[in-house]
Amino acid sequence: MPGMLIIDDESAITEALTYHFTQEGWEVAAAQSGESGIALAEKTVPAIILLDMRLPDLDGMEVLKRLKALQCTSSVIFMTGWGSIENAVAAIKLGAEHYVTKPVNLAELSALMNRTMETRKLRIENLYYQNRRGHPVVGASTEVLQLHHMIDLMAENANTTVLLLGESGTGKELVAREIHRRSARHERPFLDINCAAIAETLLESEMFGHERGAFTDARDCKQGLFEVADGGTVFLDEIGELPVSVQPKLLRVLETQTFKRVGGTRDIRVNVRIIAATNEDLDRAIIEGRFREDLYYRLKVFPVDLPPLRQRRADIPILLSYFVSHYNGTLKKAVNGFTAEALALLRDYDWPGNVRELKNIVERVIVLSKEDTINADMLPQEITGREVYKPHKDQPASGKAATIKTLNEMEQDYIAHVLDSLQGNRSLTAKTLGIARSTLLEKLKKYGLEEKT
Numbered sequence: 001m002p003g004m005l006i007i008d009d010e011s012a013i014t015e016a017l018t019y020h021f022t023q024e025g026w027e028v029a030a031a032q033s034g035e036s037g038i039a040l041a042e043k044t045v046p047a048i049i050l051l052d053m054r055l056p057d058l059d060g061m062e063v064l065k066r067l068k069a070l071q072c073t074s075s076v077i078f079m080t081g082w083g084s085i086e087n088a089v090a091a092i093k094l095g096a097e098h099y100v101t102k103p104v105n106l107a108e109l110s111a112l113m114n115r116t117m118e119t120r121k122l123r124i125e126n127l128y129y130q131n132r133r134g135h136p137v138v139g140a141s142t143e144v145l146q147l148h149h150m151i152d153l154m155a156e157n158a159n160t161t162v163l164l165l166g167e168s169g170t171g172k173e174l175v176a177r178e179i180h181r182r183s184a185r186h187e188r189p190f191l192d193i194n195c196a197a198i199a200e201t202l203l204e205s206e207m208f209g210h211e212r213g214a215f216t217d218a219r220d221c222k223q224g225l226f227e228v229a230d231g232g233t234v235f236l237d238e239i240g241e242l243p244v245s246v247q248p249k250l251l252r253v254l255e256t257q258t259f260k261r262v263g264g265t266r267d268i269r270v271n272v273r274i275i276a277a278t279n280e281d282l283d284r285a286i287i288e289g290r291f292r293e294d295l296y297y298r299l300k301v302f303p304v305d306l307p308p309l310r311q312r313r314a315d316i317p318i319l320l321s322y323f324v325s326h327y328n329g330t331l332k333k334a335v336n337g338f339t340a341e342a343l344a345l346l347r348d349y350d351w352p353g354n355v356r357e358l359k360n361i362v363e364r365v366i367v368l369s370k371e372d373t374i375n376a377d378m379l380p381q382e383i384t385g386r387e388v389y390k391p392h393k394d395q396p397a398s399g400k401a402a403t404i405k406t407l408n409e410m411e412q413d414y415i416a417h418v419l420d421s422l423q424g425n426r427s428l429t430a431k432t433l434g435i436a437r438s439t440l441l442e443k444l445k446k447y448g449l450e451e452k453t
Contacts (some may be wrong), residue, residue, distance in 0.1 A: 004048050007050065008030075018030055019052065033056055033439075034058030038067060045072075049075070053091075053184075077099065080099055080101060080102065154302060155182035161275070161276075162274075167352075173192065176235045176277065183233070189229045192237060193235070209223045209262065226253060233273045235245055244291075244292070247291070247295050259268055320358070333366050341376040347449065415429070416447075419444075
């Protein structure tokens with residue numbers, strides 16, 4: 001049975017809660033002080049701790065800090081009076097799950113406990129997969145857990161062709177790599193090619209290789225992607241952009257596992273698993289004559305739809321924590337998270353660029369941050385709906401004294417603002433602005449900002 005620990009010095013509340021949840025099937029323990037509660041939590045490791053904010057020896061915040069220091073894995077729900085809700089919200093930032101106000105509504109508390117247990121179950125399953133696989137597909141939502149089951153299934157069937165479908169930024173390449181890593185082919189190469197990134201005249205040679213003299217610049221014989229990946233996996237990203245002229249050759253590989261190099265006459269046999277991905281509507285591409293119907297059905301043996309981030313918003317806090325930890329390491333920062341307002345804005349945003357967009361935004365705000373917590377004002381305008389840029393102190397904010405600035409003046413002010421935020425680091429400034437370092441240097445010279453660095 002799930003275990004619960006109640007830490008509250010009011011015996012009437014403790015007895016009522018103990019009776020209620022025992023009737024619902026919980027194993028209930030109780031403590032009437034912070035110290036005894038911490039000792040019981042260490043001994044019994046309950047699934048959920050109901051913690052009063054005010055105790056005779058320690059306040060609830062201190063108990064929570066002590067539990068976290070002991071690496072207690074229990075989910076903590078605070079019980080608080082109206083006057084201490086602000087403290088309860090602060091406790092949630094420290095790692096508590098929820099808070100309820102006194103007097104406690106038992107029906108609402110039972111529903112909250114059930115939701116908390118379901119969340120714990122998802123987290124435990126997700127940690128299980130992370131520890132077992134070391135995978136980069138982060139999340140604890142039902143959609144992500146289902147995706148892991150699908151990845152396992154596809155990995156077990158290491159010869160089956162897979163078609164990954166989903167919007168840009170949903171992690172199709174990560175999923176393809178994970179399928180390969182879990183499969184029996186993991187010791188052989190994983191090679192990827194973006195069908196939209198290479199000119200049509202070169203793509204066939206890149207995929208299938210060429211013989212010497214096959215065309216003007218073919219001075220040597222060259223192996224293609226499929227030969228090099230023999231025994232492993234070939235990932236074809238943006239498959240909807242594959243030129244019509246190359247599609248019959250790929251169809252032949254799928255049907256016979258053979259092909260000829262460009263300019264060659266000899267059949268080359270390979271053993272590769274093909275994983276293709278697209279964010280395009282291939283049915284429409286078929287109607288428009290841009291994609292072969294027979295190739296489509298050969299690729300669509302095992303189709304997998306990757307959900308957009310807006311359909312799994314429960315994963316946003318987990319992804320934020322993951323990326324904050326990552327960029328703290330790479331950027332040598334010590335950001336501990338987001339304010340409640342910032343987190344609410346991030347959860348409400350629709351994320352058209354999906355996980356890739358979220359990752360980029362986390363990197364940007366950590367680069368710019370001088371504080372240990374990211375607040376709402378640091379988020380981009382598309383998320384907050386308000387201007388991020390703040391004028392310099394000597395710039396009038398409003399009224400008759402304010403003057404309309406030219407685009408060059410606004411650009412100069414903004415570059416100076418970002419440069420100051422990054423302590424004059426030119427490389428990071430260029431990256432944050434989304435321009436080349438050489439372009440930044442030209443603008444610094446143009447605006448006389450070189451002395452700032």
